[in-house]
Amino acid sequence: MPASLRQLAKNCLRAMVTSATPYESWSKEDLIARLTQLEPPRAAITPPPQNPRRLWRTFDFSSYPRRKIALKFCYSGWVYNGLAIQADTTPLPTVEGVLFEALAKARLIDPDAGLEGCGWERCGRTDRGVSAGGQVISLWVRSALDSASIASKPSIPSPKDPTPPPEEVEEAADTEDAFPGLDGDFGSLDDMDFPLPVQTTSKSEHSYALILNRILPPTIRILAWSPVAPEFSSRFACKSRHYKYFFTxxxxxxxxxxxxxxxxxxxxxxxxxxxxxxxxxxxxxxxxxxxxxxxxxxxxxxxxxxxxxxxxxxxxxxxxxxxxxxxxxxxxxxxxxxxxxxxxxxxxxxxxxxxxxxxxxxxxxxxxxxxxxxxxxxxxxxDVEWQTEEEADPDVLGLYHQMHALHARADMYTTLNREFLNAAAVHHAPQPVHLPLTATGFVPDGRTPMNLPLGGAEFRRIAKYVPLLERNRGAHFEVVNERWRLGKGARREERRKAAEDDGDE
Known part of the structure; x- marks a missing residue:
C-alpha cells in the first residue's frame, strides 16, 4: 500500500476514535466515498505532444479530391500467384496485392475501403506464372488538382521541366523513409512514418508512375497512366487483347x-x-x-x-x-x-x-x-491518353534503362547456361530426336519414347500417342453447369442467405 494511502487510513481510524461520528456503523460503500472525499487532489497529467509525422496515419481521404485514372503496367508472372487478389492465403503474393499495398502506402487510395472503395477494375485476369507487358487497371485515386481542374484538363508535370511541383517534393523526398519496401517486404502500414500531405495551389498532377515505381519491386513496373472518364472501365472498354506465347x-x-x-x-x-x-x-x-x-x-x-x-x-x-x-x-x-x-x-x-x-x-x-x-x-x-514522367534525379535510372539492365542480366544467365550445355556435351551425347515426325520420318511403335513439347522447356514423355479425336471426352458444359449449381453453387447461395439473415437481426 502506498505511504500516502496508509497515512490517510491512519487519519480515518484516528477520526473514528476521537470523533462522535459512528464510523463503525457505516457501510463499505460509505467508507470508500468518505476516503475519496478526504484524499488530496492529484496533479493533472499532461499527455506528451503528438508527433506531427504520425498525423499522416489519420489522413482524411474525404478532404482531398479524387479522380479516375488507368494504370498500364508490366509484371514478371513467375514470381507471383497470379494477378487477382485471393480471399485465401496464397504461397506467393499476387500482383494486385502488391500493387494495392503500394497505392495505399503512397496514400493514393484508402486501404480501409478495399478494392470496392476505389472502384478497382482489371482488363484481363492472368493466372499463376503468366506475365504481362501491358496490363491495365482503372481506379479512383487521390489527386493534387481541385475538382474544376480535373474536369477541365488532365495536367501532369511537363517532361521538359524536371522540377516536380511542391507536393511532389514532399512525397518524393527521402525515398528510403517515405517509400520503404523497395526490397518487396511491405510489412504493416503502422510501422512507417509518412510526410504530411501538403495542400498546394499547383495545377500539376501527382507523378503517379514515378511515385509507385519507387515503392514497387522491380518485378512490377508502372509504364504509364491516363486520365479517364468516371464511367470508364478497363475491362469493358477494352476493344481487343493481344497475347504472346514464346517457344523454341x-x-x-x-x-x-x-x-x-x-x-x-x-x-x-x-x-x-x-x-x-x-x-x-x-x-x-x-x-x-x-x-x-x-x-x-x-x-x-x-x-x-x-x-x-x-x-x-x-x-x-x-x-x-x-x-x-x-x-x-x-x-x-x-x-x-x-x-x-x-x-x-x-x-x-x-x-x-x-x-x-x-x-x-x-x-x-x-x-x-x-x-x-x-x-x-x-x-x-x-478513351485513354497514356502519359509518362521522367525521373528528375540524375542519379536514378529511368524506366527504360531499368528494364534494359534487367534484360542484360537475363542475357548473361542465358550465356552462362549455354556454356554449361557446351561443357556437358563434351561428356554426354544428346538423346535421339524423333519429332517432328514430318522431318525425322519416325513411325511411333508404342515402345520408343518421344518428348511432346508443352512449352516453357517442358515436355511430356510418351511412347504411344492417341489421336485427339479418339480420346475420352469431357462432360458437356450444360452438364458441368448443372452439377455446379446443385453442388458448390447451392452451398454458396445458402451461405449468402445466411449472411443476409444475420445482418437483418
Missing amino acids: SDSLDIPRMVEAAALLVGGHDFRNFCKLDASKQLTTYRRRIISADINPVAGSATGMHVLDLKGSAFLYHQVRHIMAVLFMVGAGLEAPSIVTALLNVEPGAEGDPSLPVVDTRPEYQMADALPLMLYECHYAPG
Whole structure:
C-alpha cells in the first residue's frame, strides 16, 4: 500500500476514535466515498505532444479530391500467384496485392475501403506464372488538382521541366523513409512514418508512375497512366487483347503450326480450346480471333518463335489450350485440320458437313504458363491518353534503362547456361530426336519414347500417342453447369442467405 494511502487510513481510524461520528456503523460503500472525499487532489497529467509525422496515419481521404485514372503496367508472372487478389492465403503474393499495398502506402487510395472503395477494375485476369507487358487497371485515386481542374484538363508535370511541383517534393523526398519496401517486404502500414500531405495551389498532377515505381519491386513496373472518364472501365472498354506465347522451334514443324494457327481466325465456338469454369455459368463459348501469327523472335540465337494472338475476348485458359494443340500439330502427331475439327461443335458449324461433330473437349494437357504474356490491351481513341514522367534525379535510372539492365542480366544467365550445355556435351551425347515426325520420318511403335513439347522447356514423355479425336471426352458444359449449381453453387447461395439473415437481426 502506498505511504500516502496508509497515512490517510491512519487519519480515518484516528477520526473514528476521537470523533462522535459512528464510523463503525457505516457501510463499505460509505467508507470508500468518505476516503475519496478526504484524499488530496492529484496533479493533472499532461499527455506528451503528438508527433506531427504520425498525423499522416489519420489522413482524411474525404478532404482531398479524387479522380479516375488507368494504370498500364508490366509484371514478371513467375514470381507471383497470379494477378487477382485471393480471399485465401496464397504461397506467393499476387500482383494486385502488391500493387494495392503500394497505392495505399503512397496514400493514393484508402486501404480501409478495399478494392470496392476505389472502384478497382482489371482488363484481363492472368493466372499463376503468366506475365504481362501491358496490363491495365482503372481506379479512383487521390489527386493534387481541385475538382474544376480535373474536369477541365488532365495536367501532369511537363517532361521538359524536371522540377516536380511542391507536393511532389514532399512525397518524393527521402525515398528510403517515405517509400520503404523497395526490397518487396511491405510489412504493416503502422510501422512507417509518412510526410504530411501538403495542400498546394499547383495545377500539376501527382507523378503517379514515378511515385509507385519507387515503392514497387522491380518485378512490377508502372509504364504509364491516363486520365479517364468516371464511367470508364478497363475491362469493358477494352476493344481487343493481344497475347504472346514464346517457344523454341526444337522438335517442331513451324510451317504446319502456321497453317493450323490461321484456321483460328474469325468467330468460332472455342469450347474445345478452354477450361470450363462452371462458376461463371457460361452458355456460349463463341469468341472472335482477329489474327494468329507465328514468327521468329528477332535477334534470337536459339530458334525462339512467338505466337501473336489477338482477339476481342478470351476464355479461361484459351491461349494455353490453343498452344497445346499447335504443339501436337508441330510435332507431326496431328494434321493442321484438327483445329477445324475441334471448332466443329455442331453439324456444319465450320461449313463442312463431312467434319465430325466435337461438342465436348477431348482430354489433353494444356501448355505451360511461363511463356505466356498479356502483351497489350487496346482501347478506342480518346478513351485513354497514356502519359509518362521522367525521373528528375540524375542519379536514378529511368524506366527504360531499368528494364534494359534487367534484360542484360537475363542475357548473361542465358550465356552462362549455354556454356554449361557446351561443357556437358563434351561428356554426354544428346538423346535421339524423333519429332517432328514430318522431318525425322519416325513411325511411333508404342515402345520408343518421344518428348511432346508443352512449352516453357517442358515436355511430356510418351511412347504411344492417341489421336485427339479418339480420346475420352469431357462432360458437356450444360452438364458441368448443372452439377455446379446443385453442388458448390447451392452451398454458396445458402451461405449468402445466411449472411443476409444475420445482418437483418
